[in-house]
Structures are given as C-alpha cells and as structure tokens.
Amino acid sequence: DGGITQSPKYLFRKEGQNVTLSCEQNLNHDAMYWYRQDPGQGLRLIYYSQIVNDFQKGDIAEGYSVSREKKESFPLTVTSAQKNPTAFYLCASSRDRGKLFFGEGSRLTVL
C-alpha cells in the first residue's frame, strides 16, 4: 500500500541531545513537508522540499535541520538548539496543487 511512514511514533529525548525523526514515502511525490503541532494549536511549517537535494526553511526552522538525498526520504533532526522541542511532528507529501498526505506523526517528549 502507498503511504507515508513516520518513525518512531513516540520518542523521548534528554535535554542537549539531537534526535532524528524519519519520514519515508512511496507515493512518488516530489514535495515533502515537516510540520510541528503543539497542544490545541494548528500546524506550523518547519521545512519543505520540492525536489531532491533542495529544501527551504519554513516559519519555525530554528533548531531543526533536514536533508533530501532521496525522493522517498525527508528526515528531520531536532537539535539541542531547539529550546522547546516537545511537540507532535507531522510529515507530509504532495503530488500536485498542494493536496497533502500525512504520516501518522511522531510525538517527541523532552525529559
């Protein structure tokens, strides 16, 4: 079945640690996105990528990094520079005109 797979589903991080969230899609979509969602809030754009080896900062890119070495993969690293990383992270992909297909999300908690 085609879709977007995010892992891990739940992740705990100690302060000062970097963590990487995985996002893989087999939908053959060109564009991929990372959003952050805090409780009771909407989605805020972290990074997005239209094609392999190219990505752009979203509205809240500070403290995060990404790579796009393959069309299918768009991992997100939450660095120690991100001061308040506890959140629900959503990866999505899009084929055309902006219709987003989301993964199931990853919940990151800082201990």
Add this chain to the structure above:
Amino acid sequence: QKEVEQNSGPLSVPEGAIASLNCTYSDRVSQSFFWYRQYSGKSPELIMSIYSNGDKEDGRFTAQLNKASQYVSLLIRDSQPSDSATYLCAVKSVGSASKIIFGSGTRLSIRP
C-alpha cells in the same frame, strides 16, 4: 497579522444542523485552498480542496471561496457526531512555491 486565520471555537452545533466554518488569509496571490479534518491525537486528513471562486460540493461538504474578500469557508450539512473534530484551513501561495500554511484550526462539537 497571521497568514491564515480561523476562529478557534469551540463551535457547538446540534446534530442534523449545518455547521459553518470560516477562514481568512492575508496573501492575495494565494492559489489553492484546503480543508483538513483532524481527530484528537491523529494526523489531518484532506476533506475538501478549492481553487477558483464559488462553491464546490462533495457529499455533505461544501467549500466556498471568495478571493476578492480573501476568505474560504466550509459548510457541513446534516452534521453528525462523527463530524466532531478540529478543522484546519490551509493555503498554498504562488509566491513561495509549494509553501503551504495552516490556520490554527476550529474545534467543532456536534451535540446529539
């Protein structure tokens, strides 16, 4: 000013009535508009997309777009308890290719 604005709610609607959700956006060159439904603890799912002025109907859902006034709305007819969720408005602009911005969402509660 936020790029995409929604009333956070909660909006409470009796079962069987029409629920009306509104969204305004600031970028006049926005080209694509979407409504997503998100159940608590789950990821959003697309329910409607609209690209040109006017109404677009799909089952019990109708999306309305008015580019001159920069608003997009979603009507849900014959509201069901299963429609209780947060509804997110999203906008894709021409200026920043592929950038898709979400509003903060409106919580909808359908009361029996």
